[in-house]
Amino acid sequence: MYSKELLLKTVILGTEQQEIPDLESAGLLGQSLQGLKGAGAGLGRERTLLHAASLVCLAEKAGRQLAKFTAAFCLPCPPEEKNPVPQAAARVLKQLLEDRPDLLREWLLIAASMQGRVPDESLPAILQIASQNKALRPLIRPCLGTRGYWLSQLNPDWRNVGLPDKDGTDTPAADFENVFETGRIDERCAALREIRRAHPSRGIELLRATWGTERPEDRTRLLAATEVGLSMADEPFLEEEALDDRRKEVRMQARELLLKLPDSRLSLRAEQRAFQCLVPIEPEKGGFLANLLSQKKRGLFTVAPPEEYDSKMLRDGIAAKSTDYRVGEKAWWLSQIVEMVNPRRLMKHLNVTAQQLVDGINSSDWQYALRQGIERAAIRCADSELAVLFLQCKSENAGGLFDLLDSSSQESVMAGLFAPDRPVDYNTEFSLLLRMQHLWSPAFSRVMLRALRAQLTQRSDYMMETMARYAGIYMDTDLWRSVEETWLPVVDREPALKKMAATLALRKEMKNAMNVSPGRSGSS
Amino acid sequence: MPAFSEDQVIALAPDESSARSSRDLANPRKWVSYGASEKLIWGVCQGSGASPYQTCIDTGEPAFKCSCPSKKFPCKHALGLFLLFCRTQSTFEIQSAPGWASQWLQSRSERLEKKAKKKETSAESAPDPAAKAKRQADRKAKVDAGVADLSLWMQDRVRQGIAGLESRTYQFWDGPAARLVDAQAPGLARVLRQCAGIPNSGEGWQEKLLERFSLMHLASEGFSRIDELDEGVRQDLRSFIGFTVSQEELLKENGTADRWQILGQRLDLEDRLKIQRTWLRGENTKQWALVLSFAYGMQPLDVSLQPGCALEAELVFFPAALKLRSLVKTRAESALPLKSFVACATAEEFLEEYASSLSLNPWLESFPVALDNVTAGQTADGRFMIVDREKTVIPVSITDSTRWQMLAFTGGHSFSLFGEWNGESFLPLSLMKNGFFARLDQRLAMTNV
Numbered sequence: 001m002y003s004k005e006l007l008l009k010t011v012i013l014g015t016e017q018q019e020i021p022d023l024e025s026a027g028l029l030g031q032s033l034q035g036l037k038g039a040g041a042g043l044g045r046e047r048t049l050l051h052a053a054s055l056v057c058l059a060e061k062a063g064r065q066l067a068k069f070t071a072a073f074c075l076p077c078p079p080e081e082k083n084p085v086p087q088a089a090a091r092v093l094k095q096l097l098e099d100r101p102d103l104l105r106e107w108l109l110i111a112a113s114m115q116g117r118v119p120d121e122s123l124p125a126i127l128q129i130a131s132q133n134k135a136l137r138p139l140i141r142p143c144l145g146t147r148g149y150w151l152s153q154l155n156p157d158w159r160n161v162g163l164p165d166k167d168g169t170d171t172p173a174a175d176f177e178n179v180f181e182t183g184r185i186d187e188r189c190a191a192l193r194e195i196r197r198a199h200p201s202r203g204i205e206l207l208r209a210t211w212g213t214e215r216p217e218d219r220t221r222l223l224a225a226t227e228v229g230l231s232m233a234d235e236p237f238l239e240e241e242a243l244d245d246r247r248k249e250v251r252m253q254a255r256e257l258l259l260k261l262p263d264s265r266l267s268l269r270a271e272q273r274a275f276q277c278l279v280p281i282e283p284e285k286g287g288f289l290a291n292l293l294s295q296k297k298r299g300l301f302t303v304a305p306p307e308e309y310d311s312k313m314l315r316d317g318i319a320a321k322s323t324d325y326r327v328g329e330k331a332w333w334l335s336q337i338v339e340m341v342n343p344r345r346l347m348k349h350l351n352v353t354a355q356q357l358v359d360g361i362n363s364s365d366w367q368y369a370l371r372q373g374i375e376r377a378a379i380r381c382a383d384s385e386l387a388v389l390f391l392q393c394k395s396e397n398a399g400g401l402f403d404l405l406d407s408s409s410q411e412s413v414m415a416g417l418f419a420p421d422r423p424v425d426y427n428t429e430f431s432l433l434l435r436m437q438h439l440w441s442p443a444f445s446r447v448m449l450r451a452l453r454a455q456l457t458q459r460s461d462y463m464m465e466t467m468a469r470y471a472g473i474y475m476d477t478d479l480w481r482s483v484e485e486t487w488l489p490v491v492d493r494e495p496a497l498k499k500m501a502a503t504l505a506l507r508k509e510m511k512n513a514m515n516v517s518p519g520r521s522g523s524s
Numbered sequence: 525m526p527a528f529s530e531d532q533v534i535a536l537a538p539d540e541s542s543a544r545s546s547r548d549l550a551n552p553r554k555w556v557s558y559g560a561s562e563k564l565i566w567g568v569c570q571g572s573g574a575s576p577y578q579t580c581i582d583t584g585e586p587a588f589k590c591s592c593p594s595k596k597f598p599c600k601h602a603l604g605l606f607l608l609f610c611r612t613q614s615t616f617e618i619q620s621a622p623g624w625a626s627q628w629l630q631s632r633s634e635r636l637e638k639k640a641k642k643k644e645t646s647a648e649s650a651p652d653p654a655a656k657a658k659r660q661a662d663r664k665a666k667v668d669a670g671v672a673d674l675s676l677w678m679q680d681r682v683r684q685g686i687a688g689l690e691s692r693t694y695q696f697w698d699g700p701a702a703r704l705v706d707a708q709a710p711g712l713a714r715v716l717r718q719c720a721g722i723p724n725s726g727e728g729w730q731e732k733l734l735e736r737f738s739l740m741h742l743a744s745e746g747f748s749r750i751d752e753l754d755e756g757v758r759q760d761l762r763s764f765i766g767f768t769v770s771q772e773e774l775l776k777e778n779g780t781a782d783r784w785q786i787l788g789q790r791l792d793l794e795d796r797l798k799i800q801r802t803w804l805r806g807e808n809t810k811q812w813a814l815v816l817s818f819a820y821g822m823q824p825l826d827v828s829l830q831p832g833c834a835l836e837a838e839l840v841f842f843p844a845a846l847k848l849r850s851l852v853k854t855r856a857e858s859a860l861p862l863k864s865f866v867a868c869a870t871a872e873e874f875l876e877e878y879a880s881s882l883s884l885n886p887w888l889e890s891f892p893v894a895l896d897n898v899t900a901g902q903t904a905d906g907r908f909m910i911v912d913r914e915k916t917v918i919p920v921s922i923t924d925s926t927r928w929q930m931l932a933f934t935g936g937h938s939f940s941l942f943g944e945w946n947g948e949s950f951l952p953l954s955l956m957k958n959g960f961f962a963r964l965d966q967r968l969a970m971t972n973v
Contacts, residue, residue: 004731012730014685046679051745054738058886061735061947062879066871069915073901076936091530099547120935121962124928147935154902154931502551 003033004056011053015045023052029059077150084145085116088513093118096510097125102473103507104129106439108139110514117145127152130161135437137161180206185218192225200229204237216247223253230257235264243315255317259340259380266316270340271349273313277304277337280350301350303366305334316340324372331369338373342381346374358389375401388413394428402432410436411444418451426463433470445476449483456490465496472503477511480504529830533606536586536824538596542603549604550611558605560616566625567605579605580625582632589628597822663708667765670707671744674700674716678737678744686733690723711766714794715740742886756845756884763849764887769842771851779840779853782806784813785865787894787942788953789831789963796821802829803892803942803953804839804850810866812892813839813850828852831954832961833859846884863959867894867940871916878945890944890951898941900930910941910950921949926964930955933962 006021023033032055036048043051084090089111096103111118118126118140127148130140140161144152152158179191196203207222214222223242226234235258242254243266258266279302306313309320313333317340322332338346347357361370371390378386379400387401391413395401402410414436416422417429440448448471455464484501491497537543548554549569556576558567566580571592579590579601588602598606609616621629677700681689689696697720704713715736722733746753746761753761763769784804792799797820804813817826829835829852837855841847868874874893882888897913908927910918922930930952933939939957943950954963 008730008734011682011734012685012687014687015683017685044679046682047675049682050678050737050741053734054742054745057735057738058742058882062882064875064947066875066916066918069909069911069917071903071907073899073903073909073936076899076901095547099544120932121929123932124925147932150935151928151932154906155928156906502548502553505551505553 003052004060007049007053007056010049015049020045020049020052023056025056025059029055074154077147080117080146082115082117082145084119085111085114086514088515089114089116090119090122092510092513093122097122097129100503100506101129103503103510105136105139105437106473106507107510107514108136108143109439110511112139112142114514116143118143118148120147123148123151127155127158127161131158177206185221188218189221189225192222193228196226196228200231201233203229204234208237208241211241216250219245219247220249220253223250223257227257227260230260232261232263235261239265252317262342262345267340267342269312269316270337271345273306273337274341274346275349277306277334278302278346278350279304280352300352300356300360303334303364303370305330305366305369306337309333313337327369327372331366334366335369335373338370339376339380341377343374343377343383343386344381354385354389358386358393362393372396379404384409392416398428398432399435402435407436407438408441410438411441415444415447418447420450420454424451430463430466433467436470436474438474440474440476442476442479445471445479448475449479453490456494461496464494468494468496468500472500473507475504477504477508481508530607530610532827532830533603533610535827536598536606537603538598538822538824542596542600545600546603546607549600550607551604552608552612552615554604555608558608558616559619559621560609560613561618561621564621564625564629565605565609565616566621567601567608569601569605571601577601578624580621580628581606581609582629587632595822598824663767666707667709667747667767670704670709671712671747671765673703673707674709674712674740675744678741681737686723686730689733690729692723694720696720709765711764712740712743713766739887754845756843759843760845760885760887763842763844774840774842774851775853777840779838779850780806780809780811781836781838782809782811783834784837784839785834785862786829786831786859787865787892788944789829790944790951790953791825798823798825800825801890802831803944804829804835805866805892805894807834807866812848813841814848814892815839815850815852828855830859831963832862834862835859844885846881846888862956862961865894865940865942865956867896867942869896870914871895871912871918872914874945878947882947890946892942893945893950894940894942896940897938899936899938900934901936902931910952913938919949921951926952929962929964933957 003023003025006023010018010021022037024030025033033052036051036055039048085093089107093107096107123144126140126144130137130152144161152161176191176194180188180195183191192203192207195206203226207226211219219242238254238258243251243258245251245254255266258264259270261267281301307330309318309329314320318333318336322329324332327335343354343357347354350357352360357374361367361374364370374386375390375395375397377383378390379397382404384404384406387404388409390401391398402413405413410432414429414432417432418424448467452464452467452471455467458464487497487501491501534543534546537546552558554569556568556570558565560566563583564580565583566578568576568578569592570576577590577592579588579592579599581588581602586606588598588606590599590601592599592601594600620626697716701713701716704710704716719733719736722729722736725732743761743764746757747765750758750761784806786802786804788803790801792801797818800817800819802815802817804815805811806813815829819825835855838853839850840853842849842851868877874895878891878893881891895912895918898910898918899913900908900910902908908920908922908931910920910930912918933955934957937957939955941952942954942956943952945951952964954961956962
């Protein structure tokens with residue numbers, strides 16, 4: 001507004017410095033401003049200015065005009081396919097989101113089993129949780145519904161939460177290539193993943209083309225994205241270019257990918273090296289019994305760690321200097337060599353079963369190095385049979401091994417660790433307990449209740465509180481209902497147990513509110 | 525007994541931690557015993573002390589009493605008991621109240637009777653008209669002086685220019701504001717204090733500050749000639765400056781009876797004072813109404829008006845040229861849920877309404893707006909916008925959480941929106957889509973989109 005600008009200028013500089021301008025405007029406002037001019041002398045400059053300001057500001061407020069929208073919105077949400085959960089369930093969810101986010105897992109499981117979706121009003125909170133909590137994401141996704149997925153795509157923080165219902169039919173491949181060329185690094189990685197899903201060879205082609213010009217951090221991430229659709233066709237690139245990269249992180253990433261391909265040159269080299277280190281003992285001449293006896297004396301295989309460190313080992317990612325104070329040089333190399341091989345191939349080479357392998361390692365002089373190597377290999381190759389065996393004798397990599405197991409295996413391992421006459425090693429047992437993310441079966445709940453009772457006599461408050469807290473969240477509520485009576489006197493004495501009982505009561509209320517029939521709703 | 529919803533009970537909590545603790549306490553396991561009679565709910569809770577706490581609630585008001593040592597009011601035991609009652613009414617045995625509970629109820633009703641009698645006697649002894657007139661004249665003189673003071677202060681600002689004001693401390697604004705409070709013009713003081721934050725608020729602050737100044741200038745000029753003004757304008761000016769009207773007197777007048785739709789609510793915090801604004805609109809009269817309620821410090825707010833309902837009631841309006849602020853004189857006990865509300869079709873329509881309202885009351889600060897066929901969406905580069913059906917962009921004042929709530933509720937489809945317009949931006953308070961009413965959660969800190 002023309003007169004407004006003049007007015008502002010005068011007010012900003014002050015009437016000492018600036019004369020009051022001639023203010024003009026159209027229509028009624030103009031007339032009023034003219035009227036002021038006449039009265040001006042009697043009022044004094046400041047008052048006249050303020051009068052004019054009042055008129056102009058008021059006119060502007062009343063005559064405000066709004067701009068038109070010329071851009072375009074993102075498409076509105078397509079119609080919903082899933083039904084929302086019943087009202088009671090929605091209320092419970094609101095309560096959980098505010099007070100007890102640790103009980104969300106159970107709500108989500110029940111909702112998914114009812115084929116229900118999260119109500120609209122709780123979607124932002126749920127999406128926020130999903131973006132920060134990786135473990136809950138797979139549980140949240142089925143309960144999002146069309147609206148939830150649509151919403152997640154609008155917020156960059158939430159984009160990694162929603163999965164497309166149909167695999168990328170909406171966005172054409174050309175778009176992904178465009179994003180790969182011009183986007184930010186995380187967008188490019190996502191785009192590369194999509195391209196690899198549809199045309200793996202095209203993906204590698206694109207990556208090779210820009211490989212030389214990428215920043216080292218970006219190289220690592222883009223390389224990780226080629227995990228999708230990994231095949232022997234990628235081997236030449238990985239072996240020849242990526243493995244020789246200047247940056248260590250890139251080399252390590254390439255190494256990880258190559259080890260996933262059992263026929264790659266790297267995997268074969270690793271196997272050769274490992275087979276030289278672990279040599280099966282030839283069965284001697286003589287009868288079956290003689291062999292059995294000699295086996296018992298000498299074990300099933302000999303261990304021959306490498307004498308020297310060469311550049312080939314360096315290239316394949318084996319570090320020369322030990323970072324573990326418990327092992328010497330040779331043992332250090334040995335554990336790294338063994339780590340690179342799939343334990344099953346090793347077992348085939350040595351002609352032993354899993355149990356025999358574990359026993360052999362445990363009775364060997366090189367036990368520590370071999371354990372470290374083979375345990376890590378087992379984690380990489382997701383070998384749950386070996387994991388169970390290793391967990392039964394104290395393992396340094398217990399956490400990683402434990403995560404490989406399914407819920408019932410986890411429960412049996414834990415049941416073994418919490419056996420009544422076995423002294424409990426708090427560090428191991430508790431760290432594993434914290435990793436169990438599923439609802440306990442009634443049998444396991446019983447085991448834990450027994451262990452909890454044992455804890456009461458030990459007077460170790462922290463342990464009991466931790467166990468009670470986890471029991472509250474994961475224990476089978478029907479089992480608790482049946483034993484509640486016997487626990488009453490103890491519960492009243494211990495505040496930690498009171499909290500546990502309150503949590504269990506809340507969970508039961510939740511299940512009732514969602515009309516779930518008694519019995520387990522299924523573990524994750 | 526009137527039905528209370530869980531949300532209403534939680535709204536009584538003085539703070540977040542009380543709300544949380546009360547939910548924990550809404551568990552039958554925590555209560556040694558509990559029961560209800562016609563007017564009373566009582567319970568005995570085992571707390572951390574030696575003897576259990578006795579809690580009772582008079583559902584008439586509601587009023588609370590608990591023997592725990594907590595300073596908060598209502599305490600978590602009372603809230604927990606109330607919540608428990610609302611959730612599981614059937615488990616409360618109807619029986620005669622224990623001694624201590626009925627005793628409390630009795631002493632309470634005795635106290636209330638005494639109070640009512642006292643009021644009557646004080647009302648009967650009519651205030652001496654001469655004394656009243658003197659008080660009013662004294663006040664007018666004080667306000668006259670305060671207003672003149674303010675006028676001179678503003679003229680000083682304009683003479684020196686407002687250019688350097690970013691570097692001024694809060695005291696620079698608070699000093700004159702305090703003087704206005706002393707001069708019994710708290711409304712003007714509030715506006716002046718608002719100015720304190722403007723110079724450092726970013727680009728365009730000079731315009732904003734000039735707008736506030738012009739508002740105060742209109743008021744001060746107007747007040748110096750208050751007797752020459754029209755009745756309606758005079759009332760609006762007086763309420764803007766901070767003169768109060770006796771609510772007791774007002775309630776004696778005839779009100780407007782209608783089915784009032786409760787469209788939205790907003791909570792503000794000024795120092796330790798909570799101000800709750802509830803907006804209503806008459807279904808038949810189409811009249812807008814604003815009901816204010818206050819709570820100081822720990823006091824609970826009035827939860828009797830919940831947005832999303834329609835209520836048969838009689839409202840009395842404060843005298844004004846533009847009738848907005850009102851009091852509830854009589855009301856039906858329960859409200860029915862809203863299915864739809866009357867709204868403007870386009871932004872142009874509401875801007876017209878606003879302009880004509882402004883012409884009646886130039887000091888109008890928040891204007892209620894209901895709009896149909898609005899779409900909220902996000903552009904490709906992530907900007908959030910609200911447009912009406914003619915694609916006019918409505919500038920909004922919105923927090924992140926409200927923005928996602930709106931998108932979650934509406935999914936990019938059209939809906940009806942209710943909120944406040946302050947001449948510059950729109951504050952969304954509630955929306956309605958497919959017969960479903962949703963109240964938008966507004967936190968007090970605002971960020972402009």
